[in-house]
Each structure stands twice: as structure tokens, then as C-alpha cells.
Amino acid sequence: xxxxxxxxxxxxxxxxxxxxxxxxxxxxxxxxxxxxxxxxxxxxxxxxxxxxxxxxxxxxxxxxxxxxxxxxxxxxxxxxxxxxxxxxxxxxxxxxxxxxxxxxxxxxxxxxxxxxxxxxxxxxxxxxxxxxxxxxxxxxxxxxxxxxxxxxxxxxxxxxxxxxxxxxxxxxxxxxxxxxxxxxxxxxxxxxxxxxxxxxxxxxxxxxxxxxxxxxxxxxxxxxxxxxxxxxxxxxxxxxxxxxxxxxxxxxxxxxxxxxxxxxxxxxxxxxxxxxxxxxxxxxxxxxxxxxxxxxxxxxxxxxxxxxxxxxxxxxxxxxxxxxxxxxxxxxxxxxxxxxxxxxxxxxxxxxxxxxxxxxxxxxxxxxxxxxxxxxxxxxxxxxxxxxxxxxxxxxxxxxxxxxxxxxxxxxxxxxxxxxxxxxxxxxxxxxxxxxxxxxxxxxxxxxxxxxxxxxxxxxxxxxx
Ligand code: BG6
Numbered sequence: 021x022x023x024x025x026x027x028x029x030x031x032x033x034x035x036x037x038x039x040x041x042x043x044x045x046x047x048x049x050x051x052x053x054x055x056x057x058x059x060x061x062x063x064x065x066x067x068x069x070x071x072x073x074x075x076x077x078x079x080x081x082x083x084x085x086x087x088x089x090x091x092x093x094x095x096x097x098x099x100x101x102x103x104x105x106x107x108x109x110x111x112x113x114x115x116x117x118x119x120x121x122x123x124x125x126x127x128x129x130x131x132x133x134x135x136x137x138x139x140x141x142x143x144x145x146x147x148x149x150x151x152x153x154x155x156x157x158x159x160x161x162x163x164x165x166x167x168x169x170x171x172x173x174x175x176x177x178x179x180x181x182x183x184x185x186x187x188x189x190x191x192x193x194x195x196x197x198x199x200x201x202x203x204x205x206x207x208x209x210x211x212x213x214x215x216x217x218x219x220x221x222x223x224x225x226x227x228x229x230x231x232x233x234x235x236x237x238x239x240x241x242x243x244x245x246x247x248x249x250x251x252x253x254x255x256x257x258x259x260x261x262x263x264x265x266x267x268x269x270x271x272x273x274x275x276x277x278x279x280x281x282x283x284x285x286x287x288x289x290x291x292x293x294x295x296x297x298x299x300x301x302x303x304x305x306x307x308x309x310x311x312x313x314x315x316x317x318x319x320x321x322x323x324x325x326x327x328x329x330x331x332x333x334x335x336x337x338x339x340x341x342x343x344x345x346x347x348x349x350x351x352x353x354x355x356x357x358x359x360x361x362x363x364x365x366x367x368x369x370x371x372x373x374x375x376x377x378x379x380x381x382x383x384x385x386x387x388x389x390x391x392x393x394x395x396x397x398x399x400x401x402x403x404x405x406x407x408x409x410x411x412x413x414x415x416x417x418x419x420x421x422x423x424x425x426x427x428x429x430x431x432x433x434x435x436x437x438x439x440x441x442x443x444x445x446x447x448x449x450x451x452x453x454x455x456x457x458x459x460x461x462x463x464x465x466x467x468x469x470x471x472x473x474x475x476x477x478x479x480x481x482x483x484x485x
Pocket of ligand 1: 187378
């Protein structure tokens with residue numbers, strides 16, 4: 021059966037920076053199925069102009085771009101110009117003979133319009149093949165708006181046709197959480213509150229707004245990063261093992277985690293969430309001088325189930341921090357006794373298991389072994405496993421686009437995941453309508469009023485000697 025990928029918003033940034041390069045890398049790797057790629061946007065381009073635009077984008081955004089596969093790729097490309105009304109979208113019908121995925125590479129404010137327009141044009145109808153709707157984050161801006169968006173979208177699309185993308189789920193390290201947890205039987209025995217003391221999930225960025233002031237000032241760090249990317253990593257760490265690889269089961273287990281969270285309430289927001297704004301944010305171009313938008317947010321969460329009761333999960337993310345550095349770090353409990361000579365004299369050298377996401381991708385496990393010599397002295401070392409996905413040339417979007425084309429839904433968000441992630445954060449969003457974020461210095465590690473018992477980990481990775 022022939023397949024088509026229709027990108028709505030084909031003249032935009034996401035298409036040129038991420039989607040087209042990902043598709044081209046898949047082309048070069050021989051991974052693309054028989055596929056027609058149709059760009060759709062307002063620009064009244066000819067097909068040749070669109071193709072030239074994509075060619076220039078690939079040259080700009082793919083390191084070591086070569087024309088070797090360009091002719092094959094170019095032959096897949098088509099362009100249709102129009103707005104999001106059903107009357108115009110119907111022009112896409114001739115390009116949709118078999119299975120079709122519609123990718124909304126559009127501003128979130130027009131997701132509903134696009135979904136309705138496609139539906140109105142009869143393009144969600146599955147008579148001649150499957151029809152999928154791929155939607156970028158954010159899905160709504162709070163609980164009520166996400167439910168409203170869902171209501172509108174599902175007037176024409178069934179839930180199983182909707183693939184909500186969170187690009188962190190395509191990252192190598194994030195996918196590795198599942199393999200590490202469920203392909204090693206020893207892990208399960210220590211994956212609980214008897215062995216684990218705390219979990220820290222960090223996505224720190226040294227970059228600022230990158231020209232996205234309008235979107236970012238309306239969103240802030242909690243909506244931009246924590247509600248989706250960090251919550252997703254958190255649920256993968258905390259979920260129960262699924263008995264088989266089944267998208268519905270995996271997503272159901274992730275939702276269970278969100279449903280087991282100890283509620284954040286109006287009374288305990290201050291102990292559960294913190295926000296900051298970097299100094300100079302209010303002087304940024306296009307940012308209102310009285311903006312209360314947080315550029316840093318952190319959360320302390322407890323999963324009140326048998327596995328995790330009492331273990332704090334700390335999540336933090338911010339802009340203009342000291343380093344661009346992302347990791348998930350799990351601290352194991354200290355042994356009940358300190359047997360060795362140095363142990364009572366020094367702070368315990370913690371056993372961390374670190375899933376490193378950026379800048380390097382690796383898993384490191386810090387452990388104490390005997391220091392060579394005549395005395396029984398412990399010494400910290402790490403088991404290091406590196407798997408640089410960049411060396412494979414594939415990035416998060418490559419994986420997710422391929423999954424979408426193959427119909428694998430495991431790494432896409434189901435509506436109840438989105439809904440519960442908003443539900444959990446509602447009291448925080450509500451409380452943050454009042455007051456102002458604390459200010460923090462550009463290049464610092466952000467505010468630390470909410471921090472783990474032994475403090476936050478450094479925003480860089482230090483290998484033990
Ligand atoms: C996006 C956020 O979803 O993720 C950005 O909107 C953020 O603000 C980005 O910079 C981080 O993604 P990555 O893959 O560059 O770590």
C-alpha cells in the first residue's frame with residue numbers, strides 16, 4: 021500500500037530544522053518506506069520553489085550533507101498551498117490514496133482548526149487506508165484547554181488515530197531506560213523504595229529563548245518542559261514492568277504512575293514546586309516588563325504506591341543556566357553499616373546510577389570498590405556504558421517519524437497521559453498566578469529553595485578517578 025506523509029506548516033521552522041533532516045537521514049539509511057511527502061502551507065510557492073527551500077534547509081541543518089540520496093528524496097516531495105479551511109485542505113485528497121499521516125507542524129493555537137479542517141475535508145476517513153494525525157506539544161495550556169482541544173479534535177479523529185509527539189521519547193537515553201530496566205533482571209530487585217533513596221531529573225539549558233519569546237512568555241518552564249518532557253522521563257523510571265511490548269499497556273502503566281502521585285495541593289505548593297526567572301528576562305526584546313513567566317521550574321513529587329512510597333522525585337529545568345546538561349540520576353541507599361576504615365571519617369560516596377542525555381549519552385553507575393593497597397579503604401569508581409547515537413546519525417525525530425509511519429504508538433502520548441500530567445500540575449499553575457518568580461543569575465544553577473536533602477547534583481558530569 022502506498023503511504024503519504026503530509027506536513028501542515030511545511031514552510032516553518034520545525035519542518036526545515038528537524039522534520040526534513042530526519043526524513044532525509046532515514047532516506048540515506050534506506051529506512052523510508054514507499055512514501056510520498058507532501059508539504060502544505062500558506063506560501064504560494066511552486067513545487068520547485070518548495071523543493072529548493074528543502075534542499076537549502078538540508079544543506080544548512082545536516083552536517084556533512086551530500087547529494088547522494090537527494091534525487092530519490094526529491095522525487096518524493098510535493099507541495100500544495102492553502103489555509104486550514106476544509107475547502108482548501110481538500111486539495112490534498114489526490115495525494116492521499118493509501119495510508120496517510122498528517123503532521124501538524126503548526127503553532128499550537130491552530131491545532132484545533134487544522135484537525136477540524138482535515139476532518140471537514142473528509143481526510144480523517146479511513147475508507148482507502150489508515151489516517152493518523154501527528155500533533156506536537158503542547159497539547160493545551162492547562163487541564164481545561166487540553167480537554168477542550170481533545171473534544172474538538174475527536175469530533176473528526178478517533179483517539180487511536182492521534183499520535184501526540186514528545187520528542188524526548190525519541191531520544192536514545194530515554195528509550196534506553198526501558199531496555200536497561202526490562203532487559204536486565206537484576207535491576208527490578210533494586211528498583212524500589214528499599215534500595216533507592218531519591219531520583220533527580222535535570223534538563224538544564226545554557227541557551228535562552230532563541231527568538232521564541234511569544235510562545236515562551238505565554239508558556240514558561242513548567243508548561244514548556246516539566247509537564248511533558250520531564251514528566252515523560254519520570255513515568256518511564258517509575259512505571260511498573262509491562263508483561264509484553266504493547267503500546268496500550270506501556271501507556272497504561274505510565275498513567276498509573278501519574279494517578280499514584282501524592283496530590284500537590286494549594287496548601288503544599290511551596291514545598292512541592294519552585295520557580296525562577298533569569299535576571300535580564302524582563303529586558304529581553306518583546307517580553308512585557310511585568311512578565312511573571314518562569315524560566316526555571318522544579319518539582320518534588322512522591323509516588324504513593326508500594327514500590328515508591330517515601331522516595332522523592334525531583335524534577336528541574338531552566339534556561340540560561342550554567343551548562344546545557346541533562347540527566348536522570350538515581351541515588352541508592354547507603355549500606356546499613358560502615359565497615360571500612362575511611363567510611364566513618366568521610367561522607368558516604370553515594371551510589372548514583374546516571375542516565376546521561378546531554379551533551380553525552382551514556383549510563384554511569386557509581387560504586388565503591390577497594391582501593392589497591394594494604395589497607396581496606398573504599399574508593400569510588402564507575403561502570404560506564406557509552407552509546408553515542410549521533411555516531412549512528414539518528415536523532416529523536418528520526419525515530420519518532422519512523423515509529424509513526426510504522427504505526428508503533430508506544431512512544432506517543434495517549435490523551436489520559438496528557439490529561440493527568442495537567443491534572444497534577446493544576447494547583448501549581450493556579451498558585452503561580454499570584455506572586456513572582458525568584459530571580460537567578462544567568463550562568464548559575466538556578467534557585468535552590470526546593471532541593472534534595474543532599475543538594476542538587478552538579479550541572480556537569482564528573483567521572484570518579
Ligand atoms: C522543546 C522546548 O520542546 O525542547 C525548548 O520547547 C527546549 O524550550 C527543547 O529547548 C529542548 O530539547 P532538546 O532536544 O534540544 O534537548
